[in-house]
Amino acid sequence: IFCSYVQWVPGSDVVVAQNRGNLCIWYSIDSPESITMFPIKGDIVDLERADGKTDVIVTEGVNTVTYTLDEGLIEFGTAIDDGDYDRATAFLETLEMSPETDSMWKTLSKLALEARQLHIAEKCFAALGDISTVRFLHQTNQIADKVSNEMGGDGTAFYQVQARVAMLDKKFKLAEMHFMEQNAIDEAIEMYQELHMWDDCIAVAEAKGHPELDSLRRTYYQWLTETGQDEKAGEVKENDGDFQGAITLYLKAGLPAKAARLAISRPEIANNSDTVSRIAASLIKGEFYERAGDLYEKIRNHQRALECYCKGGAFRKAVELARLTFPAEVVKLEEAWGDYLVQQKQMDTAINHFIEAGCSLKAIEAAIAARQWKKAVHILELQEDPSAAKYYMKIAQHYASMQDYKVREQEQN
Known part of the structure; x- marks a missing residue:
C-alpha cells in the first residue's frame, strides 16, 4: 500500500521499497514480517551496488542523500542462494x-x-536459544560423527540419525519407518514411550509380537490413570x-452415555442389575433420560424405561413400547406427546396426537394456533360437546379478517 518504489538488490534476495516516508528493507524475503525501516524525507x-557496497539514493529537495545497506545481511542472502551454509553461518x-538476524537464523536452521x-543446524538453534533442540542435535551429531569415524562415509545417512531428524520435524511415522527398516523395534517403542504416543507404541509392539507387550499395556494404563485420563x-x-x-472408568470420567x-x-453386563442401576442413575443425574430409557428397555424394566422416555421427551419410543407392554397407557401417552409438542411450539405436529388421544378440544386449539383453519373446522364439525361452540367464533373472526364473509355466515349459522 502506498508503495512508490520497489527493487531487488542485484545478486541477492534482499528487497528495497518505499512506503510514504519510510525506506523499507527486507533482508530475508522468506520472513516478510521482519522488516527494517528508516524514515526518509524524500523519494x-x-x-x-558496487565494490561490496549497496547504496540507496534518495532525493530530499535539491539534496541527494545516500543510505548504505548492511552488507553482511545482504551477503547472507547471497550465501543462502548459493547453498553455502558455512559462509551464511560465518x-x-x-x-x-535482532529481529532480522533472528529470522535469518531460523531460515538457516530449516535449510x-x-x-x-546438522552441525550448522546445531549452531542455529544455539543462537536462537533453543536449548532442548541443541541438546537433541548434539546427541544426534555425536552418533553421526561416531559412524563416520568408525565406518566411513556419511554419518547422517545412518538410520538412527535419519530417524532423529524426522523426529525433530515431528514426522514420527517417518522415524518409525527408519527404525523398522533396520528391525530396531525396541528403538521405535522407546521413541513412542518418550513422546507418550502410547497407541502407536502398542501398535508397533502388537505388529511385531513384542515379548513386553503386556508390560507396555500395563504401563500405558498406569500413565493414563496417573494423568487423569479416565476416558x-x-x-x-x-x-x-x-x-x-471400562464402565467404572467411563462413569468416573462423567460419560454415562458411553x-x-x-x-x-x-449381554453379560446388561444382566448385571447392580452395574445397570449405577449406569442408569448416572444417566438420569446427567439428564440423559432417553439413553436411560434405552438401557432399562434392554433389561426389560419396561416401567422405568417408559418413565425415562417421557421425562426425556422421547414419546415415539414411549408409545412404541407402550403398544407392546402397556396398551392401556397409549391414549394417555398420545395426549402427553401432544402437550409436549405444544410446549415446543410444534402446533402442527401436536394436532394428530391430540386426535389419537381423543382430546378434540386440545386438537382444535392446536389447529387454531397453527392457523390450520380448515382442519379446525373439520374437527369441530365432528363434535357434540357444546363447549366446542366457542371456537366457531374464533374461526369466524379469522375468516372475517380475510373478508371471506360467505364462510363466516356458514359458521355462525
Missing part, C-alpha cells in the same frame, strides 16, 4: 541479535536440517475385554 530514485555470527548439515483408560480396558473396569452404550452391547 528513492536509485539503487547502486556472516550471521558476526552480527548482533541446514533439510540438507542434513482413554476406559477405552484401553474395553479393548482388553475388561468391560466392568458406559450405557457398552452395557447395551454386552
Whole structure:
C-alpha cells in the first residue's frame, strides 16, 4: 500500500521499497514480517551496488542523500542462494541479535536440517536459544560423527540419525519407518514411550509380537490413570475385554452415555442389575433420560424405561413400547406427546396426537394456533360437546379478517 518504489538488490534476495516516508528493507524475503525501516524525507530514485557496497539514493529537495545497506545481511542472502551454509553461518555470527538476524537464523536452521548439515543446524538453534533442540542435535551429531569415524562415509545417512531428524520435524511415522527398516523395534517403542504416543507404541509392539507387550499395556494404563485420563483408560480396558473396569472408568470420567452404550452391547453386563442401576442413575443425574430409557428397555424394566422416555421427551419410543407392554397407557401417552409438542411450539405436529388421544378440544386449539383453519373446522364439525361452540367464533373472526364473509355466515349459522 502506498508503495512508490520497489527493487531487488542485484545478486541477492534482499528487497528495497518505499512506503510514504519510510525506506523499507527486507533482508530475508522468506520472513516478510521482519522488516527494517528508516524514515526518509524524500523519494528513492536509485539503487547502486558496487565494490561490496549497496547504496540507496534518495532525493530530499535539491539534496541527494545516500543510505548504505548492511552488507553482511545482504551477503547472507547471497550465501543462502548459493547453498553455502558455512559462509551464511560465518556472516550471521558476526552480527548482533535482532529481529532480522533472528529470522535469518531460523531460515538457516530449516535449510541446514533439510540438507542434513546438522552441525550448522546445531549452531542455529544455539543462537536462537533453543536449548532442548541443541541438546537433541548434539546427541544426534555425536552418533553421526561416531559412524563416520568408525565406518566411513556419511554419518547422517545412518538410520538412527535419519530417524532423529524426522523426529525433530515431528514426522514420527517417518522415524518409525527408519527404525523398522533396520528391525530396531525396541528403538521405535522407546521413541513412542518418550513422546507418550502410547497407541502407536502398542501398535508397533502388537505388529511385531513384542515379548513386553503386556508390560507396555500395563504401563500405558498406569500413565493414563496417573494423568487423569479416565476416558482413554476406559477405552484401553474395553479393548482388553475388561468391560466392568471400562464402565467404572467411563462413569468416573462423567460419560454415562458411553458406559450405557457398552452395557447395551454386552449381554453379560446388561444382566448385571447392580452395574445397570449405577449406569442408569448416572444417566438420569446427567439428564440423559432417553439413553436411560434405552438401557432399562434392554433389561426389560419396561416401567422405568417408559418413565425415562417421557421425562426425556422421547414419546415415539414411549408409545412404541407402550403398544407392546402397556396398551392401556397409549391414549394417555398420545395426549402427553401432544402437550409436549405444544410446549415446543410444534402446533402442527401436536394436532394428530391430540386426535389419537381423543382430546378434540386440545386438537382444535392446536389447529387454531397453527392457523390450520380448515382442519379446525373439520374437527369441530365432528363434535357434540357444546363447549366446542366457542371456537366457531374464533374461526369466524379469522375468516372475517380475510373478508371471506360467505364462510363466516356458514359458521355462525
